[in-house]
Amino acid sequence: MTGVVPVRFEGVYLAGINDGTFDLEVPARSATSVIGKATTGVDTLGAIALGLTTPKRGRALVFGAVISEMPRHEALAYRRKVGYLPAGDGLLQNLTLRDNVALPLRYGSEFSEHETDSRVALMLSLFGVEDVAELRPATATEEQRRRTALARALAFDPELVILEQFFDGLTPRAAAVLMDLALGGVSAEGSRRALLITGQYLPDRLKPRIEHTFRIAGGALSHDD
Amino acid sequence: MIAPIVGLGNGAVRAVAQLGAMARFLFGALSSYRWLPKPGRRVTFRILIKQVWFTALQAIPVVIILAAILSFLLISRAVQELGRLGATELIGRLMVIAIVGELGPLITALIVTGRSGTAISAELATNKVMGEISALEGMGIEPAQYLVLPRLGGAVISVFGLIIVFDLVSIVSGLVAASLNGMATARYFEIVMASLTFRDAWLTVAKGIVFGMIVGTVPSFHGLAVGHAATEVPVAASRGVVVSILAIFLASGLFVLVS
Numbered sequence A: 001m002t003g004v005v006p007v008r009f010e011g012v013y014l015a016g017i018n019d020g021t022f023d024l025e026v027p028a029r030s031a032t033s034v035i036g037k038a039t040t041g042v043d044t045l046g047a048i049a050l051g052l053t054t055p056k057r058g059r060a061l062v063f064g065a066v067i068s069e070m071p072r073h074e075a076l077a078y079r080r081k082v083g084y085l086p087a088g089d090g091l092l093q094n095l096t097l098r099d100n101v102a103l104p105l106r107y108g109s110e111f112s113e114h115e116t117d118s119r120v121a122l123m124l125s126l127f128g129v130e131d132v133a134e135l136r137p138a139t140a141t142e143e144q145r146r147r148t149a150l151a152r153a154l155a156f157d158p159e160l161v162i163l164e165q166f167f168d169g170l171t172p173r174a175a176a177v178l179m180d181l182a183l184g185g186v187s188a189e190g191s192r193r194a195l196l197i198t199g200q201y202l203p204d205r206l207k208p209r210i211e212h213t214f215r216i217a218g219g220a221l222s223h224d225d
Numbered sequence B: 001m002i003a004p005i006v007g008l009g010n011g012a013v014r015a016v017a018q019l020g021a022m023a024r025f026l027f028g029a030l031s032s033y034r035w036l037p038k039p040g041r042r043v044t045f046r047i048l049i050k051q052v053w054f055t056a057l058q059a060i061p062v063v064i065i066l067a068a069i070l071s072f073l074l075i076s077r078a079v080q081e082l083g084r085l086g087a088t089e090l091i092g093r094l095m096v097i098a099i100v101g102e103l104g105p106l107i108t109a110l111i112v113t114g115r116s117g118t119a120i121s122a123e124l125a126t127n128k129v130m131g132e133i134s135a136l137e138g139m140g141i142e143p144a145q146y147l148v149l150p151r152l153g154g155a156v157i158s159v160f161g162l163i164i165v166f167d168l169v170s171i172v173s174g175l176v177a178a179s180l181n182g183m184a185t186a187r188y189f190e191i192v193m194a195s196l197t198f199r200d201a202w203l204t205v206a207k208g209i210v211f212g213m214i215v216g217t218v219p220s221f222h223g224l225a226v227g228h229a230a231t232e233v234p235v236a237a238s239r240g241v242v243v244s245i246l247a248i249f250l251a252s253g254l255f256v257l258v259s
Helices: A042-049 A072-079 A097-108 A113-126 A142-153 A172-183 A204-209 B003-035 B038-055 B057-085 B090-129 B132-138 B143-180 B185-195 B198-224 B232-258
Strands: A007-013 A021-026 A031-036 A059-062 A082-085 A160-164 A194-199 A212-217 A220-223
Touching: A007 A042, A031 A042, A042 A059, A042 A160, A042 A194, A042 B132, A072 B132, A082 A142, A082 B132, A097 A113, A097 A142, A097 B038, A113 A142, A142 A160, A142 A172, A172 A194, A172 A204, B003 B143, B003 B198, B038 B057, B038 B090, B038 B143, B057 B090, B057 B143, B090 B132, B090 B143, B090 B185, B090 B198, B090 B232, B132 B143, B143 B185, B143 B198, B198 B232
Parallel strands: A031 A194, A031 A212, A082 A160, A160 A194
Antiparallel strands: A007 A021, A007 A059, A212 A220
């Protein structure tokens, strides 16, 4: 995947843009955010990229492939290359936090049960939720749920992570910690992963860590300098 | 004048459209098994086992009680009334046709619908409302494989297994009723076994599969058909159960017609 643009939106229709469509590229090894009001359709960008929603016009390429044009079973397998965290965390309510993190590994990897358990324990520890791992999402705090959801999204150690409205309701400190975990560490070449953050709000404390910030306002997509 | 006819027509069109949508839903769920990843099969199998535990094993006491009471009452009355007419050999056909063939599958399917159909509809509707379906798809997990297939398989296994339990308990309870009313055990078994045909066994198997598929499919379909409002969850649960009950009775009628 190295060298291929993680996400590229080509002529994609979005309600909040006056001429209807926009182009946008999410470069590798960096964090990109697209901020706008809910009515602009900014919250659909992640779903469009993953082929969960088909835009009225245009297309989105993830690592050079248009997921929405793939046969369903190929699209599902391809999505495992991306860490996706939908708005509202998307944790399964009938599973414990531990089982939520384990689910994608148990379902889509060839790891043995022991390997999966070890990896899950590591992720839970890394994300600071090992003490509450046996709780169900409904009994965990919002921050614990977000931490778990992010751990689950990163279970396959993807090169690209898409976060929808991820920072809403988090303290700036918690948001900064989770942002660092999502980026997977930073080297001279940049961060280990590409990050696409969409939503209505971005904590000030995170702004310096995000290389590219786009804003949908007044009917246009603009780059924040 | 014409409005009621138009209303009926529209209702019929909606019913046929929904039947078609449910058939597509069932076919989609079944065909998704072809590309279920190997590790995913283990996960799905575990859910299926849990489903059988909740749907079948936990329902066994209810099925035993209902089968025992129903069969006891029916055979007691039948032995008394048919005995007066000198036609006690008809008890065998009554047991096989009425209880084993018709009431057993019907009551079992209704019990499973009441207990598990509601749970399936409500659970899947909650999954949808909470955004868990999109999250599953985003993780590369097909909801039909993860949510629908194990419930469908669990329902078929459970309904089929519980029908067998119902029938066995009915026969034993009928034996107790017949004995208490003066019929010899050997005579009871003789007339029941003489009445049991291969066709009856085949029909019971077929009903187990068809009713199980209804109980697995209809509540799943209605559960996943909700939008994003929490208020839709109880509506979906209720609709899933009501339509399942109707479908079970209709299917039961169709079995009578074709057999």
